[in-house]
Amino acid sequence: QKEVEQNSGPLSVPEGAIASLNCTYSDRVSQSFFWYRQYSGKSPELIMSIYSNGDKEDGRFTAQLNKASQYVSLLIRDSQPSDSATYLCAVLKTSYDKVIFGPGTSLSVIP
Amino acid sequence: DTAVSQTPKYLVTQMGNDKSIKCEQNLGHDTMYWYKQDSKKFLKIMFSYNNKELIINETVPNRFSPKSPDKAHLNLHINSLELGDSAVYFCASSLVETQYFGPGTRLLVL
Numbered sequence: 195q196k197e198v199e200q201n202s203g204p205l206s207v208p209e210g211a212i213a214s215l216n217c218t219y220s221d222r223v224s225q226s227f228f229w230y231r232q233y234s235g236k237s238p239e240l241i242m243s244i245y246s247n248g249d250k251e252d253g254r255f256t257a258q259l260n261k262a263s264q265y266v267s268l269l270i271r272d273s274q275p276s277d278s279a280t281y282l283c284a285v286l287k288t289s290y291d292k293v294i295f296g297p298g299t300s301l302s303v304i305p
Numbered sequence: 306d307t308a309v310s311q312t313p314k315y316l317v318t319q320m321g322n323d324k325s326i327k328c329e330q331n332l333g334h335d336t337m338y339w340y341k342q343d344s345k346k347f348l349k350i351m352f353s354y355n356n357k358e359l360i361i362n363e364t365v366p367n368r369f370s371p372k373s374p375d376k377a378h379l380n381l382h383i384n385s386l387e388l389g390d391s392a393v394y395f396c397a398s399s400l401v402e403t404q405y406f407g408p409g410t411r412l413l414v415l
Contacts, residue, residue, distance in 0.1 A: 226402050228402075228403070230404075232346075236408070236409075237395055237406035237407060237408055237409050238348065238395075238404070238406050239406070240403050240404070240405075243402070243403065280346060282348060284404075286402055292350045292353065292361050292363075293350065293402075293404060294350075295347070295348040295349070297345065297346065297347050298346050298347075298348075
């Protein structure tokens, strides 16, 4: 089993819809969870981090964490064409460990 | 005022050559990293340095040798380049957990 798994996509949603991106991880002791966005030909950039169970909202983005199910998700409300990118889920056990990235989900928002 | 910079941006070279990639960060971070992103976009850590000391050394061929002259710089030297080394190499830095990535170096080995 891979340490961090995501659906590779592509995920296509119409403009204005909610995009839902999912991620599962294998190590139960993982403490910190991140969503990075990577535009084609660019470097990843952090959009959300989450550390405790529940929801965390930032503008149009909501990260959801369920440690019992070892599941992290990212919801993007009112999706815009500019949200079209690859979204990387990343997991960290402790601050002194390496960050493990998932394979990424490609999102395409159709105008 | 670029936070994490890398040079060169593109590198095209022949198999068997030796090449270096340089990275500098002006964020004052203690930890720097090298990541490799292959053609399937899978981002995988190679090395991590904290205050010039190697703290993470993944299963990477010993043809790859990182060097950190000071905590703001982390260079990557690759000997005897192989076709499979073709990828995008990202440098990153962090203060605690958030990774700040450089623009990447696109390496193509012919």
